[in-house]
Amino acid sequence: HMALLISECLQNWDLKLRNVLAPYVRELFAGMLRPFKLPILYDLGTDGAYQYFEANLREIIQYPDLRSEVLQNFRELGNIILFVQMADRALASIDDAAFVVSAPLLGVNTYRSSWATDSDPSSSSPVYSAVHNLAALLESKEGLAKAPSVLREMVNNAWIADKMYRAPPAPMSMFKAFLQKISQILDAVRPEWAGSQPTNGVMNVDATSEFYRLWTALQFVGCMPQLNEADPSNAEIFGDGLCWAGITIVHFLGQEQRFNALEFCYHVVNIEETGEKPSGNPAVTQQFFPRVSKIRDLNQTIFNTLRAVSPREPTEPLEFHAPTEDFQEVPLGGGPAGFDRSVAATPRASLSFLGREEFADLTRTASAGHSVGDLPPYE
Helix, strand or coil: CHHHHHHHHHHHHHHHHHHHHHHHHHHHHHCCCCCCCCCCCCCCHHHHHHHHHHHHCHHHHCCCCHHHHHHHHHHHHHHHHHHHHHHHHHHHHHHHHHHHHHHHHHCCCCCCCCCCCCCCHHHHCHHHHHHHHHHHHHHHCCCCCCCHHHHHHHHHHHHHHHHHHCCCCCCCCHHHHHHHHHHHHHHHCHHHHCCCCCCCCCCCCCCCCCHHHHHHHHHHHHHCCCCCCCCCCHHHHHCCHHHHHHHHHHHHCCCHHHHHHHCHHHHHHHHHHHCCCCCCCHHHHHHHHHHHHHHHHHHHHHHHHHHHHCCCCCCCCCCCCCCHHHHCCEECCCCCCCCCCEECCCCHHHHCCCCHHHHHHHHHHHHCCCCHHHCCCCC
16 A cells, blocks of 8 residues: 555645746746846845845745645655655654564574575575474474475475565665656756756856746745744745755755755845844844744755755766967067067966066066967976
8 A cells, every 4th residue: 555655745746846836937048038146245234135035036925826725835845755754764763663573583683694694594584494394393293294385385485484574685775766656757948957958068047937036035935034923934835844845845846055055045144144144134033033033944854855865966077178279379468579578378367476586587588579389387
């Protein structure tokens, strides 16, 4: 029954992601593609940065189906992940208890590890040895064993029981297998949620269609103070399942580092921690900051869990080559008219390794009509 239950959970995850959330994410991204930079730490202050994000995310804040459909469906996906994690822990506890009870019959104790030997441990376990010896004794007595086939079946069942109750040589995790299936399900939206190729060759910062950008916006909206203090907060309505869904998707899309670096809520908190222009808004200090602190800790816990249970495969490192203009002629001013004022084919970056006297000698040499290529190598 557990296999059927997990299969239904995966099918529900797949259907909600493809048919419900993918169209909503596409529509929400349409209201976020307007470029806007993260405010400088000392520029607007805490209240200015908070209002800056609030103004740029107004279309998402006012989206009619945000809480009833978008956040609710993300919450259901996260609750499925939490359910499988708790079921895996419960099964592990049952297996541990069963192993403790059956360990004496399997010959497992603190002095001898029966699975560390080269031979099959079941052949020397107490339960199998006792049944095997009893069957052999009965068969050796002529006329005593009325049904030899039953004795052989009893020995075979003892062997099977030993295998069933013995711990596997490698740890097995239903939660890990479930997360691997989640990663495969995300392949359906990975090309779209991974974003477009960055124009600068590194990463898009001010405007991107990567999923982490939308999740930072949804997280900011979720931490905003409600107009009526008596109303429940988003954390009280949606619980931890909402964060589990978003952070799991961010993890398997490989966007964790960009999320932590460019998250809107974290940025406002960083501005507040500088102490240059602290917030004077009670709603921000009493509601927004405590919620960000809790969500930040929860996000880090989820990331740590996912990295431990289902780490991503390492990606190829990016190679950045020096710009071609760094190898063009660098004009040097000064000197009489008509001499060669260029340092031919010399990278600018190499000049930074010269001391003051060496750089002065280089300038005098260039003024005398020589190029760096005529100089001996600098050591």
